[in-house]
Amino acid sequence: xxxxxxxxxxxxxxxxxVSRALSHPEKVSEASRKxxxxxxxxxxxxxxxxxxxxxxxxxxxxxxxxxxxxNPFFAQVIRSIxxxxxxxxxxxxxxxxxxxxxxxxxxxxxxxxRLADGVIQLRPMSDQFHNASKFKFPYLHLCATxxxxxxxxxVDNVTAFKHMTEYLISLGxxxxxxxxxxxxxxxxxxxxxxxxxxxxxxxIPFDEALIAEGEYVIWSGVNAANQLCRLKxxxxxxxxxxxxxxxxxIQALKxxxxxxxxxxxxxxxxxxxxxxxxxxxxxxxxxxxDDMGTIAVDMLLRLIEGETLSEEEHVLPYxxxxxxxxxxxxxAVPEY
Amino acid sequence: xxxxxxxxxxxxxxxxxVSRALSHPEKVSEASRKxxxxxxxxxxxxxxxxxxxxxxxxxxxxxxxxxxxxNPFFAQVIRSIxxxxxxxxxxxxxxxxxxxxxxxxxxxxxxxxRLADGVIQLRPMSDQFHNASKFKFPYLHLCATxxxxxxxxxVDNVTAFKHMTEYLISLGxxxxxxxxxxxxxxxxxxxxxxxxxxxxxxxIPFDEALIAEGEYVIWSGVNAANQLCRLKxxxxxxxxxxxxxxxxxIQALKxxxxxxxxxxxxxxxxxxxxxxxxxxxxxxxxxxxDDMGTIAVDMLLRLIEGETLSEEEHVLPYxxxxxxxxxxxxxAVPEY
Numbered sequence: 001x002x003x004x005x006x007x008x009x010x011x012x013x014x015x016x017x018v019s020r021a022l023s024h025p026e027k028v029s030e031a032s033r034k035x036x037x038x039x040x041x042x043x044x045x046x047x048x049x050x051x052x053x054x055x056x057x058x059x060x061x062x063x064x065x066x067x068x069x070x071n072p073f074f075a076q077v078i079r080s081i082x083x084x085x086x087x088x089x090x091x092x093x094x095x096x097x098x099x100x101x102x103x104x105x106x107x108x109x110x111x112x113x114r115l116a117d118g119v120i121q122l123r124p125m126s127d128q129f130h131n132a133s134k135f136k137f138p139y140l141h142l143c144a145t146x147x148x149x150x151x152x153x154x155v156d157n158v159t160a161f162k163h164m165t166e167y168l169i170s171l172g173x174x175x176x177x178x179x180x181x182x183x184x185x186x187x188x189x190x191x192x193x194x195x196x197x198x199x200x201x202x203x204i205p206f207d208e209a210l211i212a213e214g215e216y217v218i219w220s221g222v223n224a225a226n227q228l229c230r231l232k233x234x235x236x237x238x239x240x241x242x243x244x245x246x247x248x249x250i251q252a253l254k255x256x257x258x259x260x261x262x263x264x265x266x267x268x269x270x271x272x273x274x275x276x277x278x279x280x281x282x283x284x285x286x287x288x289x290d291d292m293g294t295i296a297v298d299m300l301l302r303l304i305e306g307e308t309l310s311e312e313e314h315v316l317p318y319x320x321x322x323x324x325x326x327x328x329x330x331x332a333v334p335e336y
Numbered sequence: 337x338x339x340x341x342x343x344x345x346x347x348x349x350x351x352x353x354v355s356r357a358l359s360h361p362e363k364v365s366e367a368s369r370k371x372x373x374x375x376x377x378x379x380x381x382x383x384x385x386x387x388x389x390x391x392x393x394x395x396x397x398x399x400x401x402x403x404x405x406x407n408p409f410f411a412q413v414i415r416s417i418x419x420x421x422x423x424x425x426x427x428x429x430x431x432x433x434x435x436x437x438x439x440x441x442x443x444x445x446x447x448x449x450r451l452a453d454g455v456i457q458l459r460p461m462s463d464q465f466h467n468a469s470k471f472k473f474p475y476l477h478l479c480a481t482x483x484x485x486x487x488x489x490x491v492d493n494v495t496a497f498k499h500m501t502e503y504l505i506s507l508g509x510x511x512x513x514x515x516x517x518x519x520x521x522x523x524x525x526x527x528x529x530x531x532x533x534x535x536x537x538x539x540i541p542f543d544e545a546l547i548a549e550g551e552y553v554i555w556s557g558v559n560a561a562n563q564l565c566r567l568k569x570x571x572x573x574x575x576x577x578x579x580x581x582x583x584x585x586i587q588a589l590k591x592x593x594x595x596x597x598x599x600x601x602x603x604x605x606x607x608x609x610x611x612x613x614x615x616x617x618x619x620x621x622x623x624x625x626d627d628m629g630t631i632a633v634d635m636l637l638r639l640i641e642g643e644t645l646s647e648e649e650h651v652l653p654y655x656x657x658x659x660x661x662x663x664x665x666x667x668a669v670p671e672y
Contacts, residue, residue, distance in 0.1 A: 094430045
């Protein structure tokens with residue numbers, strides 16, 4: 001294996017320029033960079049970048065903390081984070097916390113010990129990040145909620161869920177079931193608020209019996225929908241706090257001999273890839289996962305550079321996606 | 337911020353023991369480790385692990401190269417890799433290659449420059465890994481195929497797809513459509529082989545018209561199934577090379593006014609979470625994603641430690657999962 005002097009000699013530049021081209025390519029002219037790269041390829045030079053990182057006290061990697069990478073919405077967001085990070089010369093360390101504080105702590109230690117330069121937190125209900133002001137490293141919340149502390153990027157979950165519930169009300173539904181995530185989850189709290197606001201505005205009394213708790217995964221939507229099906233007075237619509245539970249709910253309703261949307265309307269949240277392919281295709285709220293990832297990386301890199309952010313909170317627009325899983329309530333169809 | 341001497345003093349151990357407890361916890365007794373940890377917490381010591389990495393010339397991170405993290409099967413595999421890696425003191429760098437050689441090259445450079453210690457390659461059709469013997473760093477192929485070079489972990493794709501095709505033949509199907517992935521993809525090559533072997537063994541002539549090319553994503557399954565529906569003599573069954581294309585195919589068949597499985601049987605491959613929740617639930621081949629991730633990490637760490645592996649190829653068992661998307665062919669139902 002060759003050394004940096006040989007690269008410099010062949011490229012016809014100084015050793016310092018080779019070093020700079022490797023660690024801060026943006027500070028070197030394109031012509032020099034090209035000469036250095038050609039020389040590196042020619043002599044098969046493999047610099048030990050651990051030395052650079054040690055010298056610069058920077059690791060050029062970001063930690064992404066996610067409650068479950070197998071959740072397709074989070075997978076989409078991570079894909080966009082990773083695309084942007086690579087473009088910016090950073091790699092992404094994946095921290096799948098499985099909703100465990102202990103696992104999260106291990107990843108926080110990576111940043112505290114300089115093995116990562118900052119954290120993008122996708123897990124909304126972390127005790128540690130609730131007191132995030134104590135952290136001395138750059139971090140931000142992505143897919144955040146109203147209660148997220150510190151810098152964050154989110155959609156307005158309250159308004160989005162209110163919008164969806166109002167749409168169901170506009171179709172004549174008054175008994176609207178709700179499949180929630182775990183009660184303590186901040187996403188659940190925000191979306192619940194939107195549901196209640198919509199009912200209240202329409203003068204529909206809140207009925208605890210219509211609420212079934214899930215866990216943001218498919219099987220929990222199946223169980224919750226079965227629970228709602230056992231009610232004496234069944235809901236005519238079910239609003240679900242994510243698409244996966246809605247997909248489970250649709251399957252459960254069908255197994256109970258009910259048609260969607262003829263007997264029961266069902267709605268989701270997130271607009272994962274499957275939402276348009278389930279039967280019937282799902283009416284849902286789309287979160288801008290691509291923009292979320294891009295903005296998060298850019299914002300975190302500014303924090304890493306020591307900038308103070310004027311705007312600590314980015315609220316991005318959501319989209320209301322109308323598909324075929326919702327219909328006017330049967331009994332309330334007006335006659336013309 | 338405190339320093340390592342203070343930690344050693346409070347823990348009542350030597351500085352060398354603190355250092356060892358941090359970089360090689362397995363070499364320190366549990367009692368000492370506990371004392372060191374308590375002291376670290378007490379004085380809020382944050383060691384600069386970049387220095388350790390520089391000294392040991394090791395980064396304690398693994399690169400996982402994946403063609404698309406938003407593919408739910410790969411997401412499951414990555415979850416299991418990450419779980420095992422964290423247990424072993426390694427973090428996972430995510431390299432979503434988007435099937436681009438240039439993006440892959442950037443991640444390979446991480447290993448070549450010591451920013452990662454090894455590579456788990458989930459992308460089956462990489463030009464660079466085709467000549468992987470030239471690589472001087474530890475790597476292995478996961479979800480590999482018959483043609484994967486070097487150490488690899490896989491199911492027997494040929495036999496699994498043959499098994500599925502034979503099952504369809506046993507139901508009386510003779511016009512069996514095939515929705516493939518991209519033709520050059522090694523998974524496509526292996527599974528195609530299995531399809532052909534099953535037909536040949538049953539004396540069913542191969543018919544090019546029954547083959548439709550997809551790209552292992554849902555929408556491509558929709559297009560491919562539409563193509564098969566336009567055939568004068570429609571297939572009575574469609575074997576798909578993954579679950580996502582099968583889910584797309586089912587939707588397309590329904591839009592063409594056909595019932596699954598009454599008019600057309602459909603099968604998948606992978607057994608992603610959605611497979612059991614689509615309508616009808618999908619008959620498919622399950623790959624052991626949890627075992628695959630665990631074995632891959634263990635195998636890669638042995639390569640990183642400089643071991644030579646006696647068994648370069650791990651072929652894991654698949655499961656045949658019978659659900660409701662397959663039925664006996666209509667015209668061939670025997671009368672009793």
